[in-house]
Amino acid sequence: MSGHGDAQPMTSAKSGPLRGTAAVPGDKSISHRALIFGAMAVGETKITGLLEGQDVLDTARAMRAFGADVVQHGPGAWSVHGVGVGGFSEPADVIDCGNSGTGVRLIMGTMATTAMTATFTGDASLRKRPMGRVTDPLSLFGAQAYGRKGGRLPMTVVGAANPVPVRYALPVASAQVKSAVLLAGLNAPGETVVIEREPTRDHSERMLLGFGAQLSVEKTAEGHVITLQGRPELRPQTVAVPRDPSSAAFPTCAALIVEGSDILVPGVSQNLTRNGLYITLSEMGAEIEFQNPREEGGEPVADLRVRFSDNMKGIEVPPERAPSMIDEYPILSVVAAFATGKTVMRGVKELRVKESDRIDAMARGLEACGVRIEEDEDTLIVHGMGPGGMPGGATCATHLDHRIAMSFLVAGMAAQAPVSVDDASPIVTSFPIFEGLMNGLGASIRRG
Ligand SMILES: O=C(O)C1=C[C@@H](OP(=O)(O)O)[C@@H](O)[C@H](O)C1
Numbered sequence: 001m002s003g004h005g006d007a008q009p010m011t012s013a014k015s016g017p018l019r020g021t022a023a024v025p026g027d028k029s030i031s032h033r034a035l036i037f038g039a040m041a042v043g044e045t046k047i048t049g050l051l052e053g054q055d056v057l058d059t060a061r062a063m064r065a066f067g068a069d070v071v072q073h074g075p076g077a078w079s080v081h082g083v084g085v086g087g088f089s090e091p092a093d094v095i096d097c098g099n100s101g102t103g104v105r106l107i108m109g110t111m112a113t114t115a116m117t118a119t120f121t122g123d124a125s126l127r128k129r130p131m132g133r134v135t136d137p138l139s140l141f142g143a144q145a146y147g148r149k150g151g152r153l154p155m156t157v158v159g160a161a162n163p164v165p166v167r168y169a170l171p172v173a174s175a176q177v178k179s180a181v182l183l184a185g186l187n188a189p190g191e192t193v194v195i196e197r198e199p200t201r202d203h204s205e206r207m208l209l210g211f212g213a214q215l216s217v218e219k220t221a222e223g224h225v226i227t228l229q230g231r232p233e234l235r236p237q238t239v240a241v242p243r244d245p246s247s248a249a250f251p252t253c254a255a256l257i258v259e260g261s262d263i264l265v266p267g268v269s270q271n272l273t274r275n276g277l278y279i280t281l282s283e284m285g286a287e288i289e290f291q292n293p294r295e296e297g298g299e300p301v302a303d304l305r306v307r308f309s310d311n312m313k314g315i316e317v318p319p320e321r322a323p324s325m326i327d328e329y330p331i332l333s334v335v336a337a338f339a340t341g342k343t344v345m346r347g348v349k350e351l352r353v354k355e356s357d358r359i360d361a362m363a364r365g366l367e368a369c370g371v372r373i374e375e376d377e378d379t380l381i382v383h384g385m386g387p388g389g390m391p392g393g394a395t396c397a398t399h400l401d402h403r404i405a406m407s408f409l410v411a412g413m414a415a416q417a418p419v420s421v422d423d424a425s426p427i428v429t430s431f432p433i434f435e436g437l438m439n440g441l442g443a444s445i446r447r448g
């Protein structure tokens with residue numbers, strides 16, 4: 001999907017109390033990886049709970065283009081007949097990863113150590129995002145990449161015919177870059193080593209172990225040293241995808257700011273590389289109870305009981321927490337607008353290279369809603385207006401960014417006047433049932 005269709009304006013008006021259970025769909029990061037690792041295994045991987053968002057559907061299509069047999073059997077139930085490590089065949093056409101940074105970067109890594117050429121593109125948002133962060137380490141394996149200025153898509157990657165293993169220290173805290181290097185390392189003989197100073201989401205490491213790769217993680221003074229043995233035969237798995245904590249953030253935060261709300265959000269990941277938002281909200285004084293802790297799909301999860309919280313205080317979010325809540329800053333900045341005092345988010349410059357420049361998109365939209373903002377290259381500061389304090393009454397630009405669209409629709413649920421977004425169509429990339437789920441809890445979100 002290289003372009004969205006028509007823009008889909010949407011408006012969210014003040015909501016009555018939210019009630020009920022918010023069962024959000026499968027985790028996007030784990031869904032991409034289940035398809036990609038399944039394609040690299042020999043035999044049939046069975047997946048349940050797959051997120052059927054556009055980003056993941058684009059990865060499914062890409063895996064077919066590289067020769068894997070990917071079949072949908074029912075809602076969320078998929079199978080992948082893999083071709084084995086190094087078994088990809090050259091795609092006959094351009095690979096279109098739509099809106100998905102995760103999709104394109106992980107797939108580039110996967111094909112970079114196989115002797116073939118593939119050309120990648122995406123929508124207008126993805127074509128602006130930097131790919132040099134993955135093609136730089138992939139070139140160390142012997143791959144070559146030819147893209148537009150600044151390492152932008154469309155880009156052609158020529159895979160290494162005789163790949164060599166790599167030792168690479170990540171210059172940026174990014175699970176996408178880490179995963180691209182590990183995926184490339186699968187088809188390089190010998191040991192590939194990735195060193196990350198700050199821990200990022202660890203789904204690739206967990207899944208590689210599950211599929212039978214030899215991988216070790218050592219904590220050293222340099223950070224996490226991840227060592228992978230190349231050329232394993234990956235064994236097909238049964239993957240039960242847990243719910244997405246980044247999607248769960250939207251009903252959770254909505255319930256915190258909409259007066260009288262009391263909802264249950266089941267199966268929210270407590271994986272320490274993903275739960276930064278929930279720690280931050282608790283520190284702000286949010287009324288969240290973590291009930292029934294258990295394992296689901298190999299991830300620690302809990303059910304969250306979330307109540308309207310009229311006593312939240314702005315805080316300083318520790319910068320080292322950023323990787324564990326990187327996609328949640330837009331919705332956190334909405335909650336911060338309904339807290340008392342200022343919330344300071346430092347060390348967040350990575351937000352500028354997501355589907356949009358998320359610091360700029362949130363700053364401009366919140367200002368239009370009457371909120372005072374300070375920002376610099378690496379910082380966002382929101383001056384809270386207290387419960388019910390945000391005037392609202394604006395139309396916010398979403399810049400092809402699902403998280404910006406959902407964040408402003410949640411803001412409208414508690415603001416004094418309705419909040420509109422110019423284009424809600426990108427929400428289908430990660431949370432296709434957002435509108436129905438939120439309205440089912442009691443929200444008033446309508447098209448137009
Ligand atoms: O590896 C992943 O699945 C993801 C990693 C993060 O990106 P970066 O690795 O670029 O920080 C995150 O923003 C993205 O939504 C999903």
Ligand SMILES: C=C(OP(=O)(O)O)C(=O)O
Nearest residue numbers: 099100101102103327354
């Ligand atoms: C940044 C995100 O995704 P991606 O990088 O995969 O486009 C996101 O989902 O917030």
